[in-house]
Amino acid sequence: MPRFSRVLAAVDFSKPARGAFEYALALSTHHGAELVVVHAVPHNQAFHWHDRERLALTATLRSRADRAHVEFTDRVQQGDPATVILSHARSLDPDLIVVGTHQRSGLDRFANGSVAERVAVTAPVPVLVVPHRRRTSMVEPFSHVAVAVDFSASSSRAIEQALAWTNPAGRTTLLHVVPGFASGVPPHLYRYGIAEHQTRLLRDARRRLRLAVPVTPQAQQGAINARVLLGDTTAEISRVADSIGADLLLVGVPQRGIASRALFGTTAARLLRATRIPMLAVPEIGTAIAQRESAWLPVAA
Secondary structure (H helix, E strand, C coil): CCCCCEEEEECCCCHHHHHHHHHHHHHHHHHCCEEEEEEEECCCCCCCCCHHHHHHHHHHHHHHHHHCCCCEEEEEEECCHHHHHHHHHHHHCCCEEEEEECCCCHHHHHHHCCHHHHHHHHCCCCEEEEECCCCCCCCCCEEEEEEECCCCHHHHHHHHHHHHHEEEEEEEEEEEEECCCCCCCCHHHHHHCHHHHHHHHHHHHHHHHHCCCECCHHHHCCCEEEEEEECCHHHHHHHHHHHCCCCEEEEEECCCCHHHHHHHCCHHHHHHHHCCCCEEEEECCCCCHHHCHHHECCCEC
């Protein structure tokens, strides 16, 4: 996987933040990277509120890093948590941001917002989001990586990262979803050609997935599989990623404007609320994959 020199982790007093720190510490230990923890004090709290508890938490985290022989730096700033995290990410230029998430939904999410979601869809570097239900122990590198593919530039970048994040002896599974009737097409729709159109979409998706991976030793070893699913994108990808035992889900984050994200959201944001496994949100940046179509290699269907 890519080598890291600096990992940034968002911390507070919550259980999700503790899980995120464990992942960040494990990755920093593996790579010999500096670990920077950022603690944001919300505007609605006095800066010195729970000051003793925050100092005690920082001392505990520093002790954990010292025992792992990891260089440790802590930063505290008052402000909107997502804004603070992104501000430090821009100034520190880490290789990775790690955040935990409560995976709120409905009115709770509307009232409290989602720091993890805002960071994941706007950060300039990959963001590893650790669900609150996830056990904190991890095996690194990851042994089975799933990647959501929609054939966009951002998902091409996600494929590129998936191959880098997977253990050489592990597996990578590409997942693409064709919208449709997951339980079969009603007979009366055949007269309108909908069933035939859906069949063509499935056949085309399988063909494109077979062409979606560049030539690599891992691909040649047959460690990459491709699956075309039918139904709701978020539901199917999160369901299959969990059922196949993937320990990491990758999804590309397209370059969209603020208004677009606010109105429509992103697949990354929707998956973040649903997935039961850690998710790596990969920002869309220049990628060589889109320029190497002649180097594509078929993968197992």
